[in-house]
Amino acid sequence: MNVTRRQLLASSAVGLTLAAAPAGARGRAGAAPNLFIGTGGHGHTYPGPTLPFGMVQLGPDTDVERWDACSGYHRTDTSIMGFSHTHLSGTGIGDMLDVLVVPTRGPVQLLPGPREDPDQGYRQRFSGEHAEPGYYRVALESGVQAELSVTDRVGWHRYRFPKGRGHVLVDLSHLVADSPRGRPLIDEAALELDADGTLTGGRRVFRWAKGRRVFFAMQFSRAPDRVTFYGDGDAEQPAGTRRVAGKRLKAVFHYDDAGAAPILIRCAISAVDVAGARANLAAEARHWDFDKVRRSAQARWAGSLGAIRVEGGSPDQRTIFATALYHAQVAPTLLSDVDGRYPGLDGKVQRAPAGEAAFSSYSLWDTYRALHPLLTLVAPERAKALVDDLIRQTAQSPYGPLVWPLQGRETGTMIGWHGVVPIAEAHAKGIPADYAAAWPAIAKRSFDFGAPDLANSRGRDFYDRLGYVPADKVNESVSRTQEYAYDDWASAWLARAAGADADADRLLKRSGNWRNVIDADIGFARPRFADGSWWKDYDPIQLGHMPEPDWRDYTEANGWQASFLNQHDIYGLIAHLGGDAKFEAQLDALFSAPSTLPANAPPDIAGLVGQYAHGNEPDQHAPWLYAYAGAPWKTQAMVRRLCAEMYRNDPDGIIGNDDCGQMSAWFVFAALGFYPVDPVEAAYVFGSPLFERAEVSVGRGRSLVIEAPGNGPDTPYVVAVTWNGRPWTKSWIGHSELTKGGTLRFTMARTPNRAFGHAPADRPPSFGRTPA
Known part of the structure; x- marks a missing residue:
């Protein structure tokens, strides 16, 4: 289990x-x-x-x-x-x-x-x-x-x-x-x-x-x-x-x-x-x-909290934003004493090098998505401290890449080994660190199927041999397959950094295993058995092919939400599902389907818009996927709606568990007007900025100014963008651009400009490429 x-x-x-x-x-x-x-x-x-x-x-x-x-x-x-x-x-x-x-x-x-x-x-x-x-x-x-x-x-x-x-x-x-x-x-x-x-x-x-x-x-x-x-x-x-x-x-x-x-x-x-x-x-x-x-x-x-200053919006929106920025800086939590000692994941007392520190409360299944990317943008020194610690603790842990460590104990909670993602992201964004030091432990988790295991990484041998985790052998198989594939994608870049090119190639190939649990004939993620057959009595609102609550085919999700888990090969997913028009229609269906759930659904599947669940992490990037199909105006409308409906200035103001700041970091990014769909790609997809102006400190004395003059609740659509005064036709921007500092200016309107970001050359990169 x-x-x-x-x-x-x-x-x-x-x-x-x-x-x-x-x-x-x-x-x-x-x-x-x-x-x-x-x-x-x-x-x-x-x-x-x-x-x-x-x-x-x-x-x-x-x-x-x-x-x-x-x-x-x-x-x-x-x-x-x-x-x-x-x-x-x-x-x-x-x-x-x-x-x-x-x-x-x-x-x-x-x-x-x-x-x-x-x-x-x-x-x-x-x-x-x-x-x-x-x-x-x-x-x-x-x-x-x-x-x-x-x-x-x-x-x-x-x-x-x-x-x-x-x-x-x-x-x-x-x-x-x-x-x-x-x-x-x-x-x-x-x-x-x-x-x-x-x-x-x-x-x-x-x-x-x-x-x-x-x-x-x-x-x-x-x-x-x-x-x-x-x-x-x-x-x-x-x-x-x-x-x-x-x-x-x-x-x-x-x-x-x-x-x-x-x-x-x-x-x-x-x-x-x-x-x-x-x-x-x-x-x-x-x-x-x-x-x-x-x-x-x-x-x-x-x-x-002064790292980001905003103007405009309503008083409640500004309070929600300030609170979200606060919650995004509560965890991970300091673990090492003043002398640098801390309890290592190997059961030994370890000591951080002088000037460094160890941390705990890494809710990585959640926070790799937006919280760690937010820190790389607004607190690069903190991100550097965390990546140094992640590398060090990865090398010390008998399980390799971190999962959900708490106070020197690896809880193994959730699936995958997403500790590799913030490390690969930091590498992609140029944060200096000893990345090669993490590679032996990552390689062991990736390829040594007899290595000490946790519940989070079960089925790796099937995943490697069959190309997917079979639903009749291991629970949560559909989610596992896709999340293991994403960790392979991140690990491939770390293998390359360590000079292990053959391993990098193997991981890149294996990161395409997500295809093997997406049934192109029906357009959904679907449980697949060891003999290659699909679950026949399929219903995307169900949690799996068996009624037992402890045996599900998805992790805190159902077939609808799991169909959009892919973060790193979105153009591959679009092609697999039949092209731009079919993919866009499938996204439309996700947000408009009846918001019904089976009786055994966990409370995490919350904040429903159709079958999209904003109150939990698996598909929090889904609203931004329209941009990859050439319809970023639909991303703009949906993101603005989610900011308005899922966050309130009230004790009951976060639609699901804040998960060590992930829900809050999502709001911070959305309010600024962009989001890291794939953190390892080091690119941000444009959404709909919430405020008229934001000033973001991006380190080394540089500032990013985001302007949206006249922006208000009735102007959710981006009809034009300029970067440092020059027209910007793309529906995304790179991390390396933003961290140079400058002015990103959005022209907002009541009606969409469907041509903005529609051309293939203007769409966001994915799997290291654009569809151009």
Whole structure:
């Protein structure tokens, strides 16, 4: 069985006022992010503070049981359990929520109690919730005013208690629950109070990332009057206990007059050991000035969010854009300590070279499509840091190319080995790196069918021998075949960079295997069996030829969506389906078919326009495919519609899981007016810009200005384009052009110019060629 996101995890937010933009982000940016966008519905984001790509992702936890609370937070909940130091943003599986801190008053409660009845445990109702990049505050019903901020590896808390007794509970057993309800999946944990009052500890967790470890070092600005420890079974340990070990551990810091002065907490974490957490704390917490930390965090975000400044559009559109740009810079997350150490995917402690860093939370099945391409454009230095890390971790992993690594563990979630795509993309875009160092591991995954395997890469031997993954041998076979083919396409360029030309040729040829699961007679992706026959009782809305929910022929998709998975050989697909007119008609049918799904469809297939599902990744490039058939005006209309219908300035404002920023990055690109259909091609297909003007920093002091004078909701069509003042007839533009800086000017209209981009010579490149 292939492990997918669904199978691993079968408050009314008060005061959702937008924060004022930091000084560096005001002016033409026009809006600050609304960090509550995506915290409702199925967005799975969280509103707590972090730094761009930071290790600590601090924030409030409201629930650990529902799928819609994968991040630990959902805006419909009415109580907060406490504040933990790690979260996942927009994922389809829950994990993390490490080192929960609960500031409260009254009798000590050791369990949170049910969400439905907050009075039973240490949960607290709340009001006055406020979030902005790098800062969060809320008023708890106990009277505690809570504030949070962060440095890269340290979470900072400031709690103002009313006069009188109060306490701070540190719950090391808190995590995303699994069946049976509420059972912690922790096999070892420890807490220890040092002579200087520092609380240290760690645990090993078996949830999604099986066996991941987290350690922490926590200091309080005010010494408590006493500390009590609780071991397994919530047994209070004898007075004077300074160390406890077990699985379900807690510590309580008691204050006889908690309100005498604010209680500040600074807590560093490490995925390596307690020593790493201590070193992180010593490096990033040299004072007790909470407001200084907050100002620094705001300044960091102002710089990152200032990479793109927009004018025009509606206030809501500008807020959505700012929030999307924020969410696109939350993950991947920093993994290495200040000394460069991190847990390697080989189970060993590794060390990043001086000046480099290791990262985690690579949601690669999602983010290779738009998030990594966005960073290559607006944050090339960050993209360089990530590609260096991807190459290094690829070489270290026993499985080769990364799939979905989390905290030093390869979860193997989803299909393919898409870690090769951002590496190949970076190579195509000229980012310097040691690409050859990744090739031996990529070659092993590509050609050694006896190598250590994960569920994500099953059926590679069939794929190589038959040219496809047979539906009667391996589940999700249709999607696997096409996604393996795309990874072959990306890997071929890395083979060429390593001087392995014969391997490159073999991979390029094999990247055409997508044809073997597209039945040209009916025009759809279709399950195919080992004997070469097709599934006869075919219905494109179905998930596969077998009724069992764990055996599907597509990955989080059906026949409609999987028919357009091809990203790298679109002219080959057009020819396979009968030419431009038939391909265009098939796209029309995708967007106009009845939006019906079978009963066993996963919730990921969301945001339907016809059978196109914007709420999930497999066909998010499909609206842009019209340009390859010479009808870019249809791309323009559809992209503008999706921007309007699939994103809102509301907690339920992202139509599906944000998936570590992929959904948000899609919106950023769409709003700018172009999109990387195939990141490895290093080209962007034009759509319909949302704003009248955008200024994009593209590195090395260069700026890309995008103009669309008079643009509005009734002018979705691009009738002409100029690049640096010269007419531009193509419906696409290369990455190398945009990163030179300059002015890209769109002339917008109410009606389409069907001649623009129609000529074969003006269509986007695919598979290294145009149809001209």
